Amino acid sequence: MTNSAVEATCESKRPSLLQNFKGTVATPLDKDTYHIERWATNGIRPAAFVVYPKDATDISLAILFARAEKLPLAIAGGRHNTAGASSSEGGLIIDMRYMNSVRVDEETKVGYLQGGTTIHQAQTEFHKYGRATILGHCRTVGVVGLATGGGVGHGMGEYGLACDNIVSATMVLANEDIVEVNETQNSDLLWGIKGGETMLGLEWTSSIAEFAPNTC
Incomplete structure (x- = not known):
């Protein structure tokens, strides 16, 4: 599948995730919010979605969406794992960077x-x-x-x-x-x-x- 086809697929699925999600949802087309950079460059994987939850309910919704769409799921905190555990190629990343109080x-x-x-x-x-x-x-x-x-x-x-x-x-x-x-x-x-x-x-x-x- 070409990059443009992947991006189109992501965009078509975005509305179902956004329905009750209070945080931010990013796909590869969202250059300002699609953050997949990592401390170790060998830990970078291009995800289909990167979501930034605002609360526990958002996290639950993201997990539900990933399960429904059969997407690999990764959690990003400090994003330091050199093996790429905080990345997910073609999957969904729950990026916790804004939940830091x-x-x-x-x-x-x-x-x-x-x-x-x-x-x-x-x-x-x-x-x-x-x-x-x-x-x-x-x-x-x-x-x-x-x-x-x-x-x-x-x-x-x-x-x-x-x-x-x-x-x-x-x-x-x-x-x-x-x-x-x-x-x-x-x-x-x-x-x-x-x-x-x-x-x-x-x-x-x-x-x-x-x-x-x-x-x-």
């Missing part, structure tokens, strides 16, 4: 992060409160991808890996269900995401324990 609960010492938050964005907000958490050393890496895959960083000798500090999450599952994950709700999923990467679902928000960093 961070909230610090000073009483519980827990930080709440949306799924597109990078290490730099998270630690910048934590530092305002004199706090930190176990995240890696590269500022542009996505927090969720790092933490669910293990995650090494400063302080891990005392506080463990990043995954050990995950407290809870709101997840969108492959069947489009939106579920709360913590010690009392779906605790098996909490166990799974602490090192099991993102194979179990897409994390819309996560909470992660913080600590007061030692100073010299």
Whole structure:
């Protein structure tokens, strides 16, 4: 199939995805919003659709659309995976870059992060409160991808890996269900995401324990 035929097919399917989707939907024809660039050039794959959700419902709708159209699905957070896991050739990418808010609960010492938050964005907000958490050393890496895959960083000798500090999450599952994950709700999923990467679902928000960093 030629590039023009692929683009025409994408455009014909766009309306069904846009029907209730609040975020942005991009195809190869949308030069200003079709972002498939990656930290590693060998990780770039030309997707049919790149969607930028605004909330968990948008994520659920995107998954539903991908399943209905039998499209390969990828999740993009920090977009650092060198094997191309955040890309999808001919498929659909859920790009989380605009879902990057961070909230610090000073009483519980827990930080709440949306799924597109990078290490730099998270630690910048934590530092305002004199706090930190176990995240890696590269500022542009996505927090969720790092933490669910293990995650090494400063302080891990005392506080463990990043995954050990995950407290809870709101997840969108492959069947489009939106579920709360913590010690009392779906605790098996909490166990799974602490090192099991993102194979179990897409994390819309996560909470992660913080600590007061030692100073010299």
